[in-house]
Amino acid sequence: MESVKSEKQSKTKTTLHISGAEAIVRCLLEEGVDLIFGYPGGAIMPVYDELYKFQDSLNHVLTRHEQGATHAAQGYARVSGKVGVAIATSGPGATNLVTGLADAQIDSTPMVCITGQVPRHLLGSDAFQETDIIGISTPVTKWNYQITEASEIPEIMAKAFYIAKSGRPGPVLIDITKNAQFDSFDFSYEKCERIRSYKAVPKPDEKAIETAASLINSAKKPFIVFGQGVILGNAEEEFKAFIEKTGIPSAWTILGLSALPSDHPQNVGMVGMHGNYGPNVLTNECDVLIAIGMRFDDRVTGNLDTYAKQARIIHFDIDPAEINKNVKADVAVLGDAKETLSLILDKVEANTHETWHQEFAKKDKDEYEAVIRHDILPTKPGLTMGEVVMAINEASNKDAVIVTDVGQHQMVACRYAQFKKSKSSITSGGLGTMGFALPAAIGAKMGAMHREVVAIIGDGGYQMTIQELATIFQNKTPVKIVVLNNNFLGMVRQWQELFFEKRYASTEMVNPDFVKIAEGYFIKARRVTERHDLNDAVREMIKSKEPYFLEVEVEKENNVFPMIPSGASVSDVRLK
């Protein structure tokens, strides 16, 4: 490490003689952090004591569980593009971060978690609240490090923020022993800009871009599937310019949602298990598949042996490990999407692909008749999830940040929610973490106070982190919470119906009075059971300047379609 340290000798700032705990807070301020989420406890108390002193410049939000702190930090990061920060004590405080870390790792969310640790001399003694959080968090972090001496703090914290936000973003955990928080040292801070063993962004290869451009130019039925890479790379404008010039129909993965406005004529919908009919079926009819900032998750591809075998594949990604991981690329364009998409723009020819677009339109019509119409304009009694999402679109003027949990409501919300701006859909995609939405919505609201934030949650996931209602109440955070209550773990029930002969093992939920619970937290609440009350209730919720809870009792046994059964081909997407 000596050589690494010697790179950083150009210190310009005056040094302060301070405690490690104060240094941690000053590092956060140096990184521009003004909001963190967390929960105090023994091994992190020196830092909390400093947070008390610095409360005018650094706001700490007390969540009701450390997992809530991580999801709030994720929501904040996803909506703002900044690094989310969560802080917890050692032992159970640290282990409660693990789900959030894993979620941030698989969904590439920049987050720094700070944990307290027992004093260095007690490490390995099974001291009170000692746990090996470095060992535990290794597989779910982009990087982690245990600080045992105060003097390490500035360099490690600078590295933590650089690693979390650069390249393909991800979570970093820094574990700090209590002695390192108490000890004093000469503090000075310098931001980290590079690390010799880490290449954040690969340099785009001119030749790959040429090859990709000529493939695109000669394609008759090119098809784009874009993911979160467009959002993380702040490449929305470059992406739009690229698709508008080439005229290529473009579909999104769940995490790519909102990178392209919903009403864009080339936006053909979602790919994947519950994605739209056209994009799934036509994946196996296109001649060139252009994947941009996505990783060919199994929920997107279905059976790999029958996925886009007829097509040449162009894969744009910032992470070399994603190339050929699941789908073999004919051309790999490595680099930051903002850079690679602007480089390719001059090399591609203008086109409209009108007849090819018509095939998407035809499939869209099929899907509308078979599925969409019944979802959003139901004629049968019993509320559908789809019509609730449509009511939210209308009341919020399609401009809300929609935070979703995991399950049927998530698929329906992602299918029907409409967006004008990027960074507006926040969901747990890769990990599928039930309980994500409520705390993530708190973080999202705090990261975008000027925007309407609506959490749409199922009755199952809601109860996994329901204690965060207290955080909402304490901070008077005006998030809007919609629980779509079907009194079932709906997605699992759907699979039981379709693949396990309706043996509803442990999926029926006997629920409490959610309205009373919200009111117990002094949150305005309303329940809707009839269609004629829906629009009024949603409008009232959106108009509210305060937090608002809306429970909508929806049909118990509705299913989400289209659906690609697990392990089936994208061509075998079912409409019923």
Added chain:
Amino acid sequence: MEEKRYTISIYSENNIGLLNRISGIFLKRHINIESLNVSKSEIENISKFTIVINTTEDWAHKIVRQIEKQIEVIKAYYHTDEETIFLQTALFKIASNLLFDERQIQNIIKESNAEIVTVSRDFFVLSKSGRRHEIDEMHEKLEPYGIMQFVRSARLAVTKAEMPISRLLHDFYQDK
């Protein structure tokens, strides 16, 4: 695709926890590590992992990409046996009386090109370096006489082709 033996060479910073991070990559994919060695490398302050696995080339490639993705890894490579020069070392601890009672043991030592590391009143220690099958053969020959202790090291390997780490680091410092 056909499974083969691949030697993975990793150049990295020498930090606590990196071994755990690297072994986790194999664990996550349910791949058994045949042998693992960590030592200094030809470059000051840079560690070298030498890991042997049996897998397909496709997996070897994917694993190396995942290893390189780790922040403290500078560069990783995979090579087949034909592309490397490699050996292992084994130590055999044997009761001293056998050296005199069983004349055949002396022949085994000579034929195997083994070295006597130490001899004491109660036991002597043989060291044998070479290919895995040579060590196995020697083990087979000695086994009937009784081996008190046996240990075999991980594979040590250097590659025929260059692994240009110094140049990578040079470029890093030049870029600044």
